[in-house]
Amino acid sequence: MKKDANQSAKIKLFISRLVVYAILIFLSFLCLFFFYLMIINSSRSNAQLKTGFTIIPGGNFLKNLYNAWHDGDINIPVGMKNSFIIAMCSAILTTYFSAMTAYGTYVYDFKYKKFVHLFILAIMMIPSQVSAVGFIQLAFKYNLTNKLWMLIIPSIAAPAVYFYMRQYLEATLPLEMVEAARIDGSNEFKIFNQIVLPIMKPAIAVQMIFSFVGSWNNYFMPSLLLNKADKKTVPIMIATLRSADYSKFDMGKVYMLMLMAILPVMVIYIILSKSIIKGVTSGSVKG
Amino acid sequence: MEKGTSSPKTRSISYAKWGYIFILPFFIVYAIFTLYPQLLTVYNSFFEYYRDGLTVVGPNFVGLANYKALFTANSAGYVPIFKFLGNTIWLWVIGALPQFTIAMLLALFFTSTRLNIKGQQFFKTVIYMPNLIMASAFAMLFFALFSQVGPVNQLLVSSGITQQPINFLGMRIYVQSLIGLMNFLMWFGNTTILLMAGIQGIDESLFESARLDGSTSTQVFFNITMPLLMPIFIYVFITSMIGGIQMFDVPQVLTNGHGIPDNTSTTLIMYLNNFLGISKNYGMAGAVSMLLFVITAVLSTFVFKTINKK
Helix, strand or coil: CHHHHHHHHHHHHHHHHHHHHHHHHHHHHHHHHHHHHHHHHCCCCHHHHCCCCCCCCCCCHHHHHHHHHCCCCCCHHHHHHHHHHHHHHHHHHHHHHHHHHHHHHHHCCCCCHHHHHHHHHHHCCCCHHHHHHHHHHHHHHCCCCCCCHHHHHHHHCCHHHHHHHHHHHHHHCCHHHHHHHHHCCCCHHHHHHHHHHHHCHHHHHHHHHHHHHHHHHCCHHHHHHCCCHHHCCHHHHHHHHHHCCCCCCCHHHHHHHHHHHHHHHHHHHHHHHHHHHHHHHCCCCCC | CCHHHCCHHHHHCCCHHHHHHHHHHHHHHHHHHHHHHHHHHHHHCCEEEEEECCEEEEEEECCCHHHHHHHCCCCCCCCCCHHHHHHHHHHHHHHHHHHHHHHHHHHHHHHCCCCCCCCHHHHHHHHHHHHHCCHHHHHHHHHHHHCCCCHHHHHHHHCCCCCCCCCHHHCHHHHHHHHHHHHHHHHHHHHHHHHHHHHHCCCHHHHHHHHHCCCCHHHHHHHHHHHHHHHHHHHHHHHHHHHHHCCCHHHHHHCCCCHHHHHCCCCHHHHHHHHHCCCCCHHHHHHHHHHHHHHHHHHHHHHHHHHHHC
């Protein structure tokens, strides 16, 4: 009797495992399929693409790459350069100054310390689109459209990054360490730059990645602010593909442009996926 | 919480000024690039202020006229904003329903010691990936695949399933389904990882003793997992809602900004974006932004309440 029950429990477990793995594999397939298709299609000629789906790459990868890179309307090298400048500078500024602000409210005692902390938490949830109207108005009024720094400087004040850094400091920085450094005669900036920042390296790395990816993919603000061809970023260029007359377009080139748009982030993800996935949970749920 | 006061030795020298110096850059930039534009947005919402061809109309103080125009159909041809609010909520719902169902299931699978799923790192890596993809490129890819001359239609026609290519981007049900599918694909991995972390935070011994009491896994789920996961679940759910209310890239690029067909996929932010285009209607755009702000503020209050309860 008992052996039978054991046996049926084992079969039940085996079947549930089978079902679960089937679901997981199906969902993984769904996630990978579209990108696989993008890569395959970017290697096919326009004529080949007109014949429908295939799972085998065509031989036009390099030709499409050449055509996409030298396209007359969509200057993707310039777009990638602009996107890279904005994303990289934003990532550096947002992490450095958020760490600095978090350090300021964590280590020092001042009268409005608690208020400052709560204020930053309160503004965290306000969507960036709420300031967009005034921002765009000011940009047009003072002739500040088509300036990349207009999309970089605001990243210094990033409440969500501050929040993450503050939590990280609370968990990792013993205040005795700051005091010991003071006794050694270091000034406050030196302590922050040479002792605290190295401790915060893991947090800075994670937030730099998320910030970089966020700016690289950002479409709303840049599309309102940048309208000169040599200032456009990648998402704006990709969006203009949509309005092109696609029946006359070389679709191989279109797929190639899309692949180029997502490739930098994909490369980062493949290399750093472990720490990125860890970063998704840390800081966000703990409250 | 504030451990800074614990050591009496540091009290002899006041470091307070350094606190202000360290937070100064944040607040200068915040004041110029966020707060001032925000106040200007609010201010604009009470003014008639737009561009008509080459002439600029306004700014003329009109009180609440912009808000009135926002909520009612009128001679200027405005559609009441409820339509776009409804679209936005609906488009969020059709993506979020499968997103939360599947994510909950996967989170339970991954944390089940009975199932003991192998290759979790691989699965998590794959399902999280779409979250990092440029949304506008993702939408453009779907457009390329589902357009009249795209490969999906070629497959449908050549296999004889349909006689004519289907106009996927001209029919409401298809456009909305595609947007829902994309949002689902982009977010279910993220939700899975967050819910999973929540389940892992529950005291293991509770599950252990329930099992010893002979509870079934359904009983464990409804009596232990779900009640204890609730604060995190609500947090993730409302954060997703706040994100949903800001939905823009995917429907904007997929429908080329037109919310085809017949504005059935125009979201709030797409509507806002139209006012910021050539017409530079700062008055109406300000009013839309204020509505957006109020909705987010209400939702955020719920988030803070659940966090504090914990």
